[in-house]
Amino acid sequence: MTGNKLNIARRKVLKISAKALSFALLLTEVDIAWGAKILGVRIWPSEDYTRITLESDKPLPITQQILTNPDRLVVDVQGLELNPTLKDLVAKVKPNDPYVSQIRVGQFQPNVVRLVFDLKEPINPQLYTLDPVAEYQYRMVFDLYPSTPPDPLMELVKSSARKESALVKSNEEIDLIAQFATKKDRLEKPSAPVAQAIPEIKEAPQPAKYKRLITIAIDAGHGGEDPGAIGSMGSKEKHVVLSIAKRLRDKIEDEFYMRCFLTRDGDYFVPLNMRVQKARSVQADLFVSIHADAFIETHAKGASVFALSQMGASSTMARWMANKENASDLIGGINIKTQDRQIANILLDMSTTAQIKDSLQVGNSILKRISGFAPLHKGRVEQASFAVLKAPDIPSILVETAFISNPEEEARLNDNAYQDRIAEAILRGIKDYFSKNPPVARRINS
Ligand SMILES: [Zn+2]
Numbered sequence: 271m272t273g274n275k276l277n278i279a280r281r282k283v284l285k286i287s288a289k290a291l292s293f294a295l296l297l298t299e300v301d302i303a304w305g306a307k308i309l310g311v312r313i314w315p316s317e318d319y320t321r322i323t324l325e326s327d328k329p330l331p332i333t334q335q336i337l338t339n340p341d342r343l344v345v346d347v348q349g350l351e352l353n354p355t356l357k358d359l360v361a362k363v364k365p366n367d368p369y370v371s372q373i374r375v376g377q378f379q380p381n382v383v384r385l386v387f388d389l390k391e392p393i394n395p396q397l398y399t400l401d402p403v404a405e406y407q408y409r410m411v412f413d414l415y416p417s418t419p420p421d422p423l424m425e426l427v428k429s430s431a432r433k434e435s436a437l438v439k440s441n442e443e444i445d446l447i448a449q450f451a452t453k454k455d456r457l458e459k460p461s462a463p464v465a466q467a468i469p470e471i472k473e474a475p476q477p478a479k480y481k482r483l484i485t486i487a488i489d490a491g492h493g494g495e496d497p498g499a500i501g502s503m504g505s506k507e508k509h510v511v512l513s514i515a516k517r518l519r520d521k522i523e524d525e526f527y528m529r530c531f532l533t534r535d536g537d538y539f540v541p542l543n544m545r546v547q548k549a550r551s552v553q554a555d556l557f558v559s560i561h562a563d564a565f566i567e568t569h570a571k572g573a574s575v576f577a578l579s580q581m582g583a584s585s586t587m588a589r590w591m592a593n594k595e596n597a598s599d600l601i602g603g604i605n606i607k608t609q610d611r612q613i614a615n616i617l618l619d620m621s622t623t624a625q626i627k628d629s630l631q632v633g634n635s636i637l638k639r640i641s642g643f644a645p646l647h648k649g650r651v652e653q654a655s656f657a658v659l660k661a662p663d664i665p666s667i668l669v670e671t672a673f674i675s676n677p678e679e680e681a682r683l684n685d686n687a688y689q690d691r692i693a694e695a696i697l698r699g700i701k702d703y704f705s706k707n708p709p710v711a712r713r714i715n716s
């Protein structure tokens with residue numbers, strides 16, 4: 271029964287019950303029969319937004335009100351009795367939640383549970399319900415976005431300001447030396463001051479290679495409600511890939527000419543097109559999505575690298591993988607009503623031919639580095655229609671670091687040394703690529 275039908279049916283019952291007291295018993299019986307069971311309550315705080323999920327065995331109608339002074343969100347859930355699982359939500363709010371200071375839960379009316387979210391700042395809530403999918407039953411999702419969302423580019427520019435000015439300064443010095451060297455070469459008899467300024471240099475000094483900081487967007491797959499693939503020992507892909515992503519971030523930050531942006535830095539879900547939009551908003555030079563997936567056959571093993579395809583998948587396996595990854599939004603949960611279809615369409619309409627060419631190149635560099643220590647599933651970059659690789663202006667690749675469905679590889683994925691080696695291999699592949707293709711244009715704002 272859909273939420274609407276349930277609502278109508280319930281209203282009828284309430285009308286009848288108002289007419290005669292003798293119906294009270296009947297009403298209780300009906301309500302017990304219809305009473306939904308809460309199966310789980312989850313809270314996923316993050317700087318992006320805080321999500322609260324109530325999972326139930328039946329779809330339930332919800333209504334919302336925003337109150338100010340102080341800021342509160344009030345949600346009424348129809349057809350529900352207060353129970354211990356629901357009360358658990360109160361204790362699940364962490365003191366460092368960016369948006370929620372506390373949650374109060376109470377039986378507002380017979381059959382109506384009221385949840386009051388006390389807020390730390392004004393929010394823009396998105397409430398919606400999701401039908402059963404994968405391991406989940408019906409979900410009520412409350413996404414609490416800040417009214418004034420943070421600007422990722424501004425934050426990145428700010429956090430990398432010192433590095434940027436160090437790069438500019440060192441470039442000026444390198445260019446100066448290179449200039450003098452050129453002059454010295456040209457002059458048969460160098461004038462005294464120039465000759466003195468140039469120390470003995472065997473190779474001709476080159477002008478600075480990296481004119482600006484290269485921005486790498488690292489995307490840890492899945493997160494929050496979407497655990498990704500789960501290994502036989504219980505390892506979740508979302509945790510493994512975040513750990514590898516953070517190692518890679520630290521390595522990138524150690525490079526004087528690179529800076530890193532993570533599309534997620536905690537255990538929360540980011541919709542696929544939001545990952546692409548985030549990378550574009552920080553003007554990333556490269557997008558690397560990190561995964562550790564499962565395959566039907568547990569003996570499947572080895573790392574693989576994928577790029578986007580405009581014309582079908584390069585293999586059955588690649589197509590299967592892309593379908594699986596693209597289902598992330600269904601499991602992670604997105605509000606279909608507010609998904610920006612317009613932006614999605616613009617992205618689809620733009621040509622990705624050049625992007626794919628660059629992606630294959632960087633993908634091959636990474637694959638080569640990984641092959642130095644780990645088995646490969648396939649020796650070349652595979653292609654399929656991955657939604658997360660669709661930024662038309664950013665080379666984008668997806669690295670399957672190993673198969674979590676393979677018990678041997680699952681153990682390796684949990685090993686610190688392996689995580690570090692795979693992060694190192696990806697870094698080296700990235701460096702190989704940019705060494706051959708240094709970005710020249712200095713962009714506005716970067
Ligand atoms: Zn994945």
